Amino acid sequence: MSTGYLPHARRYGAAGVPVGTWGRFLGALSGQGRMDNQFLVALARHPAVRDALGRCYGRADMMLEAGWEQVADGMKAVMRGIGCEVIFSSPATRCRVVAQRIATALGLEIRIDGRLHELDFGRWEGMLWRDVPRTALDAWARDVEGYTFPDGENARALRARVAEFWDDVMQQRRPCAVVTHGGPLRLLRALARGGVAALPGDDAPPMGSVHVMQPRLAHAGRNG
Template sequence: MEIHLIRHTAVENPENLCYGFAEIPLRKDYSEDFKALEIDDDYDIVVSSSSQRCHILADFFKFDYQTDERLREMNFGNWEMKKWTDIPEEEINPWYKDFINVKAAGGENLFEMQTRVLSFWNELVQKNDANKVLIITHAGVIRLILQTVLQFPLENMFNIQIDYGKKVIINVNEGIFSVKKMNV
């Protein structure tokens, strides 16, 4: 099975707001961004995060797709749609020191996000009826999948750059995973 993971295109965020679960619009010229994407048209399965910034892409390409809540970005709880600089230091500094275990009030930590993402991933890779899959999602989700496939320490996940509107392609063959392409 060949799995294409694509991050949604750039968002409109001039104030550098914290967002994950919150709906934030794609940049105004998103249709131009979509035209520049390298998207195949022969996917057996297409699944999108339920976030609008992802399923707009699936709609644009007229894919027959389903959405899955488990593919959403991290839930930053009370920090959602606040400027990063407006989040009180006594709240954000512990998260900067330990983003794996610490979470914003009303949000989730990285372990909780990893559990939901891997629930989806493990179901997907067990499927025997698909040769080529497209997943439309977010940088955090893609990093967690790569962390699982490549088995590097979770605290290193932000060392991987996942560009807007770019794909990561993973091959799965008899339970063996290989990263075929990054940011294409």
């Protein structure tokens, strides 16, 4: 079971779940038979970043837009509501500062994990998409997982490191939160459902959103 929540709904133009309803959601989970060895995970995407329109960025250290603190505070309410014990974060500034703000407010352990980095686009980083050669874009489209970006990585490498991270989460079985990027979140949501992690997969969740999931104890793990 899962539910989505957008902490700063007015800004991002989506209907979020009010913080006051969070207890009812948790009660619904209990009513569906949560077992003692089950736990909840809050999968959060960093808030909106500056100068991103039409731009290719993955490892590029983009800065957050003004007002990100309010988005983080909305995430904090969700993470408190699920009894979060630890927050995992990508090393990227746009994720790390959000996780640090929440961890400080809630008195939680924070773990910065390089496996949660976004896909490394190599020499494409920071370019406008319109400036990327069409032949290169076509080559990527022909092999979404296998195409290796110049001086970067391919989606297969991203999938392997995210699956390895998820294996660790499943072994620990602690209520936790993950603050990361669109690419890793596509994979993590599939893994949490017990499915096969692959790209392109699901659409990336909106920036600033939180998706709470009750992971299936059997999952695809490392695949490929």
